Amino acid sequence: xxxxxxxxxxxxxxxxxxxxxxxxxxxxxxxxxxxxxxxxxxxxxxxxxxxxxxxxxxxxxxxxxxxxxxxxxxxxxxxxxxxxxxxxxxxxxxxxxxxxxxxxxxxxxxxxxxxxxxxxxxxxxxxxxxxxxxxxxxxxxxxxxxxxxxxxxxxxxxxxxxxxxxxxxxxxxxxxxxxxxxxxxxxxxxxxxxxxxxxxxxxxxx
Numbered sequence: 001x002x003x004x005x006x007x008x009x010x011x012x013x014x015x016x017x018x019x020x021x022x023x024x025x026x027x028x029x030x031x032x033x034x035x036x037x038x039x040x041x042x043x044x045x046x047x048x049x050x051x052x053x054x055x056x057x058x059x060x061x062x063x064x065x066x067x068x069x070x071x072x073x074x075x076x077x078x079x080x081x082x083x084x085x086x087x088x089x090x091x092x093x094x095x096x097x098x099x100x101x102x103x104x105x106x107x108x109x110x111x112x113x114x115x116x117x118x119x120x121x122x123x124x125x126x127x128x129x130x131x132x133x134x135x136x137x138x139x140x141x142x143x144x145x146x147x148x149x150x151x152x153x154x155x156x157x158x159x160x161x162x163x164x165x166x167x168x169x170x171x172x173x174x175x176x177x178x179x180x181x182x183x184x185x186x187x188x189x190x191x192x193x194x195x196x197x198x199x200x201x202x203x204x205x206x
Contacts, residue, residue: 037096163197
């Protein structure tokens, strides 16, 4: 049974800046290093749950340092997407990885020997816990709330829906418009789109 059976997906309310800060502060206060790294990377990467939990250590590390930007290939569309890793997220990832012995293949390994990495179901349960701890309704907020948080701010602050499409890895611009429940914006020059999208995303603070 899929983890999202019976749930509304794509229509979950995006987390606001204050929600993100509340969740981060709680995770830090409770010394939940894995959860803080996972939550922070989810915000920056804007990846679907299935791709987020399958991130490998080498995807975000260059030798012994966390990369400034990373790239992964989406499982469902086979499209590569790039994302920034902000200093706050770098710190959380470094803190989490330093306690992993031996260093695993996947950044968020499963608790079960039969699985290599955390499942989307486990991730969804964690998200429910995070939003409840922030005083939010898990029926209204979910994994898509985290994925949409930074992207929605980018569109609201710049009006650049094409940048959002590139960062989300959507094939069609209309899919991005539906996902963000917004209208199509004018297209930008193809040669400037990805670089501009990443620069915009780096400037959005959560």
